Amino acid sequence: MQETLHLSSTTNALPKPNFPSNHLNFLPLSRPRNLHFPTLSSTNTSISFPPKSPQIPEIPSISSTPQHLPQNPQSDFQEKMLYLDSIGIDLLSLLTTHPPIVSASIADVKSIIEFLHSVGLTAPDLRRIFGMCPELLTSKISDLVPVFTFLLREAHVDGCDLRRVINRRPRLLTCSVEQRLRPTLYFLQSIGISEINRKTSLLSCSVEQKFIPRIDYLQKIGFSYRDTISMFRRFPPLFCYSIKENFEPKFDYFVVEMGRDLKELKEFPQYFSFSLENRIKPRHRHCVEKGVCLSLQVMLKSNEERFRGRLDVCCNSSLPSWKAAKAELKLEASSTDLLQP
Structure with a gap:
C-alpha cells in the first residue's frame, strides 16, 4: 500500500522540517527498489525551506567580484609607482629603458629594495643604481x-x-x-x-669581447706581447678604453704630431687616460712654442699652474729641457715622500 505524506499548508515556516519516523517506510534492500514519491494533498499546499546555515561560507559566483582576489594590474602599478616615488625613483622614466618593470609585482620590487638596503645601500645609492641598471628591479634575490x-x-x-664597489660599478x-x-x-x-x-x-x-681585442691592438701597433701585458699591469683601466674613439686618435697624434717613441707609452700608459683635445694637444703646443721637451708624465699629470711653472723653469735653466724636467720631477717625488707619515 502506498503511503502518502500529507504536508500542512500553514504559512508559518519551521526552522527545520521534522519528519516523524512512522510517516516514512524505508524499503529493505531485498525488495525491489520501486520508489513512490508522495503527492500533495492540496494544490494550495506550500513547502517552506529552512534558511541556510550561517556556518557555511558564501561561495562567490563567477559573475561577482570576490572580496579577496589579488589587486588588479592598474592598482598594483599605482602602488608600485607610489612606493618607488617615496624613495625618489621615477618609475615612468625607468619604463622607457626597461619595460618589463611594468609586470614586476610590488612584493618583488619591495624585496629587492629591502635586500639592497640590508647590505648598506642608501636611497640615493639606489636612485643612481636603478637609473644605470633598471633591470635590477626585476631581478631575484637568489641571483x-x-x-x-x-x-x-x-x-x-x-x-x-661593498657600498663603494657597487656604487662605482652597479x-x-x-x-x-x-x-x-x-x-x-x-x-x-x-x-x-x-x-x-x-x-x-x-x-x-668580457675577456673575449673587451680584453683580448685591446691586447691585440697594442701588439698590432708595435708592442711585444710582454710589453703589452706590462702596460696593462701598470695601468689596468687601459682595458676599458675604446679602440676607435681613444686608442687610435691618441696614438696617431702621439706618433705623427708629437714624434715620440713607443718606449714612452710603455712607461706611461696613463697617456691614454687624458683628453686629446683638452689636455694632450694644448700641452704639446705650449712645449713646442717654448722649445721644451717634457716627459709625458711631467707634461700631462700636473695642473695648469704647475705645468706653466715647469715650462718657465726649463726655459730659464742652463740644463737641457728634458734634464730640467726630470730634475723637477725627482724633486717633487722626494717632497711627497717627506710629507708622508
Whole structure:
C-alpha cells in the first residue's frame, strides 16, 4: 500500500522540517527498489525551506567580484609607482629603458629594495643604481646573493667597501658569477694583475669581447706581447678604453704630431687616460712654442699652474729641457715622500 505524506499548508515556516519516523517506510534492500514519491494533498499546499546555515561560507559566483582576489594590474602599478616615488625613483622614466618593470609585482620590487638596503645601500645609492641598471628591479634575490658572496670571498672585497664597489660599478650586480665574474677574475690574475679588490670594475668586462681585442691592438701597433701585458699591469683601466674613439686618435697624434717613441707609452700608459683635445694637444703646443721637451708624465699629470711653472723653469735653466724636467720631477717625488707619515 502506498503511503502518502500529507504536508500542512500553514504559512508559518519551521526552522527545520521534522519528519516523524512512522510517516516514512524505508524499503529493505531485498525488495525491489520501486520508489513512490508522495503527492500533495492540496494544490494550495506550500513547502517552506529552512534558511541556510550561517556556518557555511558564501561561495562567490563567477559573475561577482570576490572580496579577496589579488589587486588588479592598474592598482598594483599605482602602488608600485607610489612606493618607488617615496624613495625618489621615477618609475615612468625607468619604463622607457626597461619595460618589463611594468609586470614586476610590488612584493618583488619591495624585496629587492629591502635586500639592497640590508647590505648598506642608501636611497640615493639606489636612485643612481636603478637609473644605470633598471633591470635590477626585476631581478631575484637568489641571483644577487651569489654576486655579493663572490665579491667578499673570491675578489676579497672588504664588507665596509661593498657600498663603494657597487656604487662605482652597479653593472656587477647584473653579471653571472659563473659566466662573467669568475672567468674575468681568473684572467686578470693569470696576467699578473694583483689587488683585484681595488679594480673590481674590471670584473664586469668580457675577456673575449673587451680584453683580448685591446691586447691585440697594442701588439698590432708595435708592442711585444710582454710589453703589452706590462702596460696593462701598470695601468689596468687601459682595458676599458675604446679602440676607435681613444686608442687610435691618441696614438696617431702621439706618433705623427708629437714624434715620440713607443718606449714612452710603455712607461706611461696613463697617456691614454687624458683628453686629446683638452689636455694632450694644448700641452704639446705650449712645449713646442717654448722649445721644451717634457716627459709625458711631467707634461700631462700636473695642473695648469704647475705645468706653466715647469715650462718657465726649463726655459730659464742652463740644463737641457728634458734634464730640467726630470730634475723637477725627482724633486717633487722626494717632497711627497717627506710629507708622508
